[in-house]
Amino acid sequence: AAVPPQRSLSASVPQGFPCIPASDLPAADILAFTQGLQNRTAELSSTQLSCLARLLAAKNLTGDFRRYPPDLLLFFDSAEVRGGTCGEFYARAARGNLDLLPRGSARRTGLLRGALACLQVRSSRLHPEQLRGLGALVCDMEPETITASDPGVLENLKLCPALTGAQQEALNAVLLRGGSVYGDPSSWDLQTLQHLGPLVLALNRTTLSLVAEATREAFGRSIVATYGSQGRSQREKSLTLLRAFAAPSASSHPRLKRSADRCLSAPITASTLSNPLLMIDYDTSEQFYLCLSNDVLKTNLELLLEQPLTVDYLQVVKKKLEQIYPLGIPEEQLKLLGPLSRQYSAEEISLWPVTSSKTLLALLNPADGKWGVAQIQQLLSRYLALGGTLTGPLLQRMGGRNLCNLQEGQIAQILPEAIRTAGQLNISSCSQTKKDQLYRKAQKAFAGQPGTARAYYCRIWPYLG
Known part of the structure; x- marks a missing residue:
């Protein structure tokens, strides 16, 4: 695509810039753009952050x-970090979103290795001052290091988006030793559990069995009090907690012998579906299957899917829908699938009657979870094959990466009007041929638009290069 002779980075388009040679950009522009990110809520992708880090390095702007x-520091070359300021550098980098770097990737492991060397860690035992410097980097530590370290490691583990099973066991071992600020689990009260924060999700049955029943019940009531205002993902966590905290109590009482062929709880009805804590009564997917009738499911699908259903429970709903609709799910029901839609394979999606843009828009709702690459490609291909057109709102909901995964023939069908109303799209992952296609459409979309040359440049910037 044609490129203007003078390039500049506009801080008004942080979500859509492509990575271009540093020689094409003045150092002052790179610096101003990067510093402007401090005050912006827009998040850059790993690709964009890596690009910025390279641009800064090329202009020798990484020192300060x-x-x-x-987030940007995660992509700096740790080999270039100066010894005198390395502690401050790693402490600041550790405040970034580590999920931008795949777990186990060379860059992420290199970051941890550099931090350990900087802090002169010589053994598996981490001392308080080392833990303060490592921050969230402890999330990648081996379980043996967690158990060997100062109990303050628990505060670091609160920063982890997810812990492996082995790390969770190590966390429980630290708590069971009783040397942390939380004391012995038998002495915990409601305030202690609340101070544990996200760590309560990792407590195992052994630890929970030591917590007084009255304390567990009080904590359960505190969860229930806020449950109604929580989003779906938070409800899943709350439900997990409620079941976990109920389990030690239940184990001390005789249980009814499980039956493999009948519902042991009350059958699920339209009225009980309005209870946000309904799923506590169905502690296995088998019981959920036996207590949910096809008739109730068919007429209350949307209401049912508002419940925080985990994957095994979603699979039950999917199985029952196959029984209800042996010839395929009607389009009106497709709109209601929400998180359940992500449980269908690309082959199954290829049979969906996705003819309406409203249906596709509903299925692309990011709040319902991420699609797999093959799934989303099939979904978009199916919609286009059935005569659908990609509008601006659909392109915005799809995002640049999914746009780039379309075939060239499919991109050719996109109207300039859709590009104009799609907002900023990051097409950095597109092939050059597809970038050229989109650039030509963007030229038509923004030609003649009111505003200054700078405004035009900001609109068309994501499609350059």
């Missing part, structure tokens, strides 16, 4: 790292 957001 304090001026840059922590």
Whole structure:
């Protein structure tokens, strides 16, 4: 695509810039753009952050790292970090979103290795001052290091988006030793459990069995009090907690012998579906299957899917829908699938009657979870094959990566009007041929639009290069 002779980075388009040679950009522009990110809520992708880090390095602008957001520091070359300021650098980088770097990737492991060397960690035992410097980088530590370290490691583990099973067991071992600020689990009260924060999700049955029943019940009531205002993902966590905290109590009482062929709880009805804590009564997917009738499901699908259903429970709903609709799910029901839609394979999606843009828009709702690459490609292909057109709102909901995964023939069907109303799209992952296609459409979309040359440039910027 044609490129203007003078390039500049506009801080008004942080979500859509492509990575271009540093020689094409003035150092002052790179610096101003990067520093402007500190005050913006827009998040950049790993590709964009990596690009910015390379641009800064090429202009020798990485020295004063304090001026840059922590997320960006994750992509700096740790070999270039100066010894005198390395502690401050890694402490700041550790405040970034580590999920931007795949767990186990060379860059992420290199970051941890550099931090350990900087803090002169010589053994598996981490001391308080080392833990303070490592921050969330402890999330990648081996279980043996967690158990060997100062109990303050628990505060670091609160920063982890997810812990492996082995790390969770190590966390429980630290708590069971009783040397942490939380004391012995037998002494915990409601306030202690609340102070544990996200760590309560990792408590195993052994630890929970030591917590007084009255304390567990009080904590359960505190969860229930806020449950109604929580989003779906938070409800799943709350439901997991409620079941976990109920389990030690239940184990001390005789249980009814489980039956493999009948519902042991009350059958699920339209009225009980309005209870946000309904799923506590169905502690296995088998019981959920036996207590949910096809008739109730068919007429209350949307209401049922508002419940925080985990994957095995969603599979039950999917199985029952196959029984109800042996010839395929009607389009009106497809709109209601929400998180259940992500449980269908690309082959199954290829049979969906996705003819309406409203249906596709509903299925692309990011709140319902991420699609797999093959799934989303099939979904979009199916919609287009059935005569659908990609509008601006659909392109915005799809995002640049999914747009780039379309075939060239499918991109050719997109109207310039859709590009104009799609907002900023990051097409950095597109092939050059597809970028050229989209650039030509963007030229038509933004030609003649009111505003200054700078405004035009900002609109068309994502499609350059």
